[in-house]
Amino acid sequence: MSARHLDITLTVNGETVSARVEARKTLVDFLREDLALTGSHVGCEHGACGACTVLLNGEVVRGCLTFAVQCDSAQVETIEGLSDSGRVADLQRAFQERNALQCGYCTPGILISACELLAGGDVPSRETIREHLSGHYCRCTGYQAIVDAIETVAQAGADGPLPTLRGSGQQ
């Protein structure tokens, strides 16, 4: 093992992964290039856009500001794992019904941040949701549909199961 490379072992979406990585490699590049988990996206590579957001030991982190070698022994969860486990299923459904995404590039990161916001079970105000989303750049939607979708899930979480969002005209 050279000084430029380090061996790491970590859990990604519940699977144990061992790899030799360059010390300079970011977590998001490791996920995308080494593990082919392309659901985490690269938008700015300087921590401003939020497209690379993942969970590291349960905490929301920027995949572009975290080095892969920092994740030795850690638990990493990406949109692929959170989708398969159903943990963000209500949010995904609400985003689909409210068309809270257009190109979809920012969406995985936003879903993970929204999941964090709603984890406590509170019903945040629209202002709080907007504040919480402010580490995420979306060029397509203008944000309102995203705020609507998250608010719907929060209210449904407080009231019981998520209702169908659309009216009777839908199939």
Added chain:
Amino acid sequence: MKLSPDRPSQLSALDRPNSYIGRSVPRPNLARLTQGRGQYVSDVALPRLAHVAFVRSPHAHARIKQIETEQAKKAPGVITVVTGAELASVITPWVGVLTHLKGIKSAPQHAIAVARACWQGEAVCAVVARTRAEAEDACALVEVDYEPLPAVTVAETALDPATPVIHPELGDNLTFERAHVAGDPDAAFAQADAVAEATFIFGRHTGVTNEPRAIVADWNPGEQRLTVYHGTQAPHMTQDIFARHLALEPHQVRVITKDVGGSFGIKVHIYADEMATVALSKLLKRPVKFVADRLESFVTDIHARDHRVKARIGVKKDGTITAFEIDDLTGIGPYSVYPRTSGIEANQVVNLVGGPYACTNYRARARVVFQNKNVMCQYRAVGHPIATAVTEGLVDLAAAKIGMDPAELRRRNLIPDDAYPATGASGIKFERLSHHASLAKLLAMMDYERLRAEQEELRARGVHRGIGLASFIEVTNPSAAFYGVGGARISSQDGATLRLDATGAVFVHSGVTEQGQGAEAVLAQCVATSFGVPIERVRVITGDTDHTPYGGGTWASRAAGIGGEPAWPAGKALRTNVLAAAGAMLQADPTTLDINGGIVVDAGSGRERLPLEEVARVVYFRPDTLPPGFQAEFVVTRHYVPRGWPFAFTNGVQASYLDIDVTTGEVKLLKHWCVEDCGTVINPQLVDEQIRGGIVQGIGGALYEHCVYDEAGQLINGNMMDYLVPMAVEMPDIDVGHVVTPTADSELGAKGAGEAGTAGAPACIMNAINDALRPLGAAPLLAMPFTPERVLKALGRI
């Protein structure tokens, strides 16, 4: 939660049983995108894939004396290092001019600069390596000996005799000029009771697509074919251009466009580094990938909107507008962008100023000049935000001069709703617009009178609120008049090919593309309705030049109105063909049959006769049981191009309500409204979200976004920390309403909706800010973006 209204729009012939037209049907691609299962070009990996990184000029203008590549070639992982001169033997240069922009000129642009770099960020050398990181490492080892040249950066002095000419062979720095006079503007200004004059300045900004530009080019010498995975809006256009400049036939090039992480007009142009990538693949006989990083995006993605417009309006005491006059100057970088040119935005400004109003006296001049900055070209709502801000800014200045309410002044001058067809002062033709109905609806939605009263009351308490209005027109559904007549090989027609599979499901292949606007949903809605199947039985294929009808792609709000239109008659034609087979099977007259919900029924009674699946089974697997001589045709294609009107103009009006903190200069957006008329609304939810997203993009230009260059031509804020974009916390909720005036140029009657938000938002933010500041004695703020610093300066506080 506010839901989009899920109601049919005003339709008649479109109301087939179980119609999906006018319903908020979800897009078919939503589920996989929320699961991180998108397939963006940046995700593409192929066997033997190499990665290219570019050495880019740090100078705005410099002679390249020598490029030393030996050290870079020896670096780990490096496959090759290629200079512009070397690549020029593989790919020919291009010139971004079109014949319908009379007199437009530009110089040949190379994939990689040869001998001279003309803006900071222009690629001067390519390094191809096993990984992007290794390619970037080796870029640092390339030594370029530059001789800096004087940089032309100020548009206002670009045409002065003392200013160096960037391309001496062109004679001067003038790219394009257009002048237009209608009516008698001099007499009209003389008749005015008041004349308001102002200079509006628009900051250079850019698209900041969330996924940067990305391309993977794969030349296969065994097949003599180039496959390009390209994040583009116009695959057939890029197919033609790659072929043309690589000395291939277009059929040797296949462009595949899957998911695209945002486009907004940024990804509808030809970029030098993307041309270099396809050429490198041809040179190396293996796939090569280029994905711009964010810092590269800021200095190479097209910029837009860098205009300064001197303008005047004449108005009578009774509110009648007598004349408009503008003099627009814009700097577009060192090259007119290929193939659409960089003259279109200024041309649009001339076309659109004064557009909503009945005033017939108009004088306009627009000049487009070269400069040593990144190139400028068409970005969402091309020219509209400028024309609308100038027009609506002048209207508000005129209203203030004669002491009339700005809504009333508009009411007295907007083209009457019953005066169509009409021709604008610039010569543009309107089929039918609804300015008055839209304004009335908007004022009711926002409760204008109450809001004015509230504003007055709060002002007395030291709270400074502003209300801004902006009427606008929008160019959509462009015919060949936009590019084709000027010689651009960009399809203005589009087609839909329908294919019935063996279980009765329908595949739709279309030449438009999907970047999230919802084109695929609209196509599915059209086909499901006109053919007669549940929408779940329709699968839409876009973005593959090998497998879709030749088409123009998605831009200028053409995907629904032009791309969706042929899907409608194609569905009907397939229905006719299927009913012919069903009639043969049932021994019934096909004209007495119909298809509803995927079942062949009696047209009159609706009685179910035969599932589609059974028709398909017999036709595909047991055609021997059909009558002799009967041949079923279960693939049909229809095309469409607008012929009645060169463009389907739409109209709308927006309003902003905002609050200004006079201590900090900050603008807080409280609420935004838009009423828009895009004709038939095929999918209300998708239209509303186009409007909302567009408005926020327009707000970005009004309040935050600015590519700031220093005098030497260096972009000094080219990153996402220093270049501000709208984020969730600053944005208001936006109410959207509709007036529906279908175009008679198509069966569906749908016009475009993609530019409307961006067209009107900057104007109404500007008018709202000035509405708030006017009572404080501030000079009108007319230079975007309206930063806190500019607000405080206007107030004389700094």
